[in-house]
Amino acid sequence: MPFRTSLDAxxxxxxxxxxxxxxxxxxxVCQARFFNYIDGAADDETTYRQNTASFERCDLVxxxxxxxETVDMSVTVLGQKLAMPVYCSPTALQRLFHHQGERAVAAxxxxxxxxxxxxxxxxxxxxxxxxxxxxxxxxQFYFHKDRGLNRAMMQRAKEAGVNVMMLTVDSITGGxxxxxxxxxxxxPFRLSLGSMMQFALxxxxxxxxxTHERFKLPQLDDHVDMSGGAMSIAQYFAxxxxxxxxxxxxxxxxxxxxxQFCIKGVMSIDDVKRAIEIGCTGIILSNHGGRQLDGSxxxxxxxxxxxxxVGDRIDVIMDGGVQRGTHVLKALSLGAKAVGVGRYYLxxxxxxxxxxxxxxxxxxxxxxxxxxxxxxxxSIDELSRKxxxxx
Ligand SMILES: Cc1cc2nc3c(=O)[nH]c(=O)nc-3n(C[C@H](O)[C@H](O)[C@H](O)COP(=O)(O)O)c2cc1C
Numbered sequence: 001m002p003f004r005t006s007l008d009a010x011x012x013x014x015x016x017x018x019x020x021x022x023x024x025x026x027x028x029v030c031q032a033r034f035f036n037y038i039d040g041a042a043d044d045e046t047t048y049r050q051n052t053a054s055f056e057r058c059d060l061v062x063x064x065x066x067x068x069e070t071v072d073m074s075v076t077v078l079g080q081k082l083a084m085p086v087y088c089s090p091t092a093l094q095r096l097f098h099h100q101g102e103r104a105v106a107a108x109x110x111x112x113x114x115x116x117x118x119x120x121x122x123x124x125x126x127x128x129x130x131x132x133x134x135x136x137x138x139x140q141f142y143f144h145k146d147r148g149l150n151r152a153m154m155q156r157a158k159e160a161g162v163n164v165m166m167l168t169v170d171s172i173t174g175g176x177x178x179x180x181x182x183x184x185x186x187x188p189f190r191l192s193l194g195s196m197m198q199f200a201l202x203x204x205x206x207x208x209x210x211t212h213e214r215f216k217l218p219q220l221d222d223h224v225d226m227s228g229g230a231m232s233i234a235q236y237f238a239x240x241x242x243x244x245x246x247x248x249x250x251x252x253x254x255x256x257x258x259x260q261f262c263i264k265g266v267m268s269i270d271d272v273k274r275a276i277e278i279g280c281t282g283i284i285l286s287n288h289g290g291r292q293l294d295g296s297x298x299x300x301x302x303x304x305x306x307x308x309x310v311g312d313r314i315d316v317i318m319d320g321g322v323q324r325g326t327h328v329l330k331a332l333s334l335g336a337k338a339v340g341v342g343r344y345y346l347x348x349x350x351x352x353x354x355x356x357x358x359x360x361x362x363x364x365x366x367x368x369x370x371x372x373x374x375x376x377x378x379s380i381d382e383l384s385r386k387x388x389x390x391x
């Protein structure tokens with residue numbers, strides 16, 4: 001089985017980011033199996049590498065002497081006003097990486113006036129997060145075989161005041177993440193001799209794990225037994241999620257939700273057109289950070305085609321490989337309405353909890369502001385394809 005350790009991972013795009021933001025090597029911020037769960041991707045990780053590399057295939061063409069003293073980087077997307085064009089994509093299991101987990105990410109997003117996603121596999125309840133902050137909240141949903149359960153979960157999100165429903169459609173089966181197979185990453189935990197050694201070498205994680213509230217999945221509490229008994233996450237995916245989900249099922253969900261609804265993990269123009277037909281208000285052009293279908297196209301490479309095909313009929317958002325303010329400006333210049341980040345905030349979360357996520361978002365905001373000035377743009381709507389040249 002091909003396997004790269006965290007040290008020789010060639011992509012290293014996220015790992016460069018963590019070193020830049022926190023001045024620490026990525027391996028020092030968390031246990032190897034968590035590092036590899038966050039950093040890893042499917043098969044040979046080609047798509048993961050392409051996601052960031054795709055931004056290097058074009059150059060920014062600035063305009064000068066426009067007298068720009070201040071910039072406005074706010075955007076309105078999925079009916080939500082965001083103070084910056086970057087939001088925290090939903091990611092699973094955050095309290096595993098740092099005991100503050102989703103609480104830290106939501107608080108940092110609120111501080112920067114942006115949106116955050118709560119995963120179905122989140123470790124803090126969507127209700128608690130909704131009560132704690134006013135900033136727009138997305139609920140990321142997986143489609144279950146049990147239609148009654150789907151209805152109940154949507155109702156719960158509605159009652160909690162979730163702003164945006166986001167259905168992930170690229171995960172009808174799990175990606176082949178070979179790093180996790182090698183490290184033995186699983187939920188619930190299985191402690192091996194190797195992992196006990198790791199915990200002994202980096203004891204703070206273990207101390208925090210024991211001294212803070214029990215690890216749980218509140219969105220799924222009634223369905224997945226975290227005690228290691230009835231059902232693991234792998235089983236949850238295999239037994240409870242519905243791989244036969246189709247456009248009619250999603251159309252019914254859209255009608256039921258009756259609000260901002262986007263599907264995450266769409267790539268083809270045909271699919272984006274179907275999403276418009278069934279009433280979705282947004283799509284996330286995404287390959288799940290390269291964690292599902294290796295060899296699939298980078299969202300940034302696919303962006304222009306999709307925007308050209310659908311114009312303003314639906315909000316086109318992208319994620320995957322975003323590490324810099326210039327990446328964001330390139331995506332917005334091609335027509336994305338906003339950009340999601342995953343690993344960009346996850347490593348800082350693992351390293352320093354809320355302070356880490358805040359520092360990551362602070363860096364991003366500073367970079368976007370500086371880059372907009374250097375580009376000669378006062379506001380996001382002044383960005384256009386005239387600003388870009390492909391090599
Ligand atoms: C550790 C990890 C967990 C993730 N968990 C979820 C999830 O539960 N649901 C989901 O739709 N996407 C999930 N994603 C995908 C992200 O939402 C996003 O699409 C991806 O991270 C973007 O790529 P980037 O990490 O290069 O920014 C996860 C990604 C990572 C790295």
